[in-house]
Amino acid sequence: METTREPLRADMFGHSDCAAGVQPFRFGDKWSGRVLRCLEQGPRRFSELRIPLHTVTPKVLTETLRAMERKGFVSRTAYDENPPRVEYRLTALGRSAIEPMNAACAWTAEHLPELLAAREGAGGAEGP
Amino acid sequence: METTREPLRADMFGHSDCAAGVQPFRFGDKWSGRVLRCLEQGPRRFSELRIPLHTVTPKVLTETLRAMERKGFVSRTAYDENPPRVEYRLTALGRSAIEPMNAACAWTAEHLPELLAAREGAGGAEGP
DNA sequence: CTGCATCCGATCCGATACTG
DNA sequence: CAGTATCGGATCGGATGCAG
Numbered sequence: 001m002e003t004t005r006e007p008l009r010a011d012m013f014g015h016s017d018c019a020a021g022v023q024p025f026r027f028g029d030k031w032s033g034r035v036l037r038c039l040e041q042g043p044r045r046f047s048e049l050r051i052p053l054h055t056v057t058p059k060v061l062t063e064t065l066r067a068m069e070r071k072g073f074v075s076r077t078a079y080d081e082n083p084p085r086v087e088y089r090l091t092a093l094g095r096s097a098i099e100p101m102n103a104a105c106a107w108t109a110e111h112l113p114e115l116l117a118a119r120e121g122a123g124g125a126e127g128p
Numbered sequence: 129m130e131t132t133r134e135p136l137r138a139d140m141f142g143h144s145d146c147a148a149g150v151q152p153f154r155f156g157d158k159w160s161g162r163v164l165r166c167l168e169q170g171p172r173r174f175s176e177l178r179i180p181l182h183t184v185t186p187k188v189l190t191e192t193l194r195a196m197e198r199k200g201f202v203s204r205t206a207y208d209e210n211p212p213r214v215e216y217r218l219t220a221l222g223r224s225a226i227e228p229m230n231a232a233c234a235w236t237a238e239h240l241p242e243l244l245a246a247r248e249g250a251g252g253a254e255g256p
Numbered sequence: 257c258t259g260c261a262t263c264c265g266a267t268c269c270g271a272t273a274c275t276g
Numbered sequence: 277c278a279g280t281a282t283c284g285g286a287t288c289g290g291a292t293g294c295a296g
Contacts, residue, residue, distance in 0.1 A: 156267090156268090157268070157269085158268080158269075159269095183270090184269095185269080185272090187269085187270085188268085188269055191268090191269085212276085
């Protein structure tokens with residue numbers, strides 16, 4: 001799952017070794033996964049998304065949303081009102097992506113202890 | 129599933145909206161997923177990994193491996209021989225991560241058409 | 257309200273060259 | 277063989293300010 005140009009190939013030639021096969025799709029960025037989670041519960045406006053994603057700046061949220069739109073995960077609907085209103089919602093593709101994300105979340109939850117332990121070892125805090 | 133410092137929290141407070149719950153773990157980088165695939169088939173030496181991952185440079189492969197080691201996904205064994213030999217293998221955590229990755233791969237394969245279509249729309253090639 | 261423009265530091269990652 | 281050192285381009289993403 002890459003955002004760059006090469007991956008996503010559906011290799012079928014059996015290279016004697018690994019690295020053949022589809023690379024799993026991934027949003028290469030920080031916020032797309034969370035946006036997917038938010039939109040899972042229904043259409044949301046720009047400012048509604050900013051609340052649960054409370055540290056995202058509007059610029060980055062816009063970029064994220066635009067990218068997800070390009071990739072076909074969300075659709076954008078602007079209503080011609082004043083003040084302006086824009087709604088984002090998941091496409092069928094976006095909704096379908098929730099399942100594998102749930103699998104990843106389940107795995108993560110299950111292995112949280114190990115995952116967190118690794119971070120302490122690296123982070124470097126040792127004694128007071 | 130983040131590499132940065134904040135995610136991986138196991139939120140349990142029910143924020144009224146999304147963005148609560150574990151964020152799925154993810155390697156934030158280009159090569160870790162592929163390395164996981166390669167090591168799935170058994171221990172591999174540094175130079176053996178470079179073959180299927182044929183475009184990776186030694187510097188980047190080293191960084192990737194070191195990061196995966198820190199995170200607890202692979203273990204490194206150096207044999208005191210000449211010429212030197214080093215083997216990398218998956219830890220139990222690393223092996224367990226294959227399952228959700230397979231789920232992601234299956235989803236990707238299933239939706240390849242849509243995923244590829246989005247890339248053309250963006251890439252910009254239009255007419256001959 | 258929903259953005260876009262600009263600046264700027266942090267990462268990522270490829271190329272190239274060198275070492276124990 | 278298994279790396280390390282250095283450089284530079286590309287991207288990410290936060291801060292701030294302005295606009296329709």
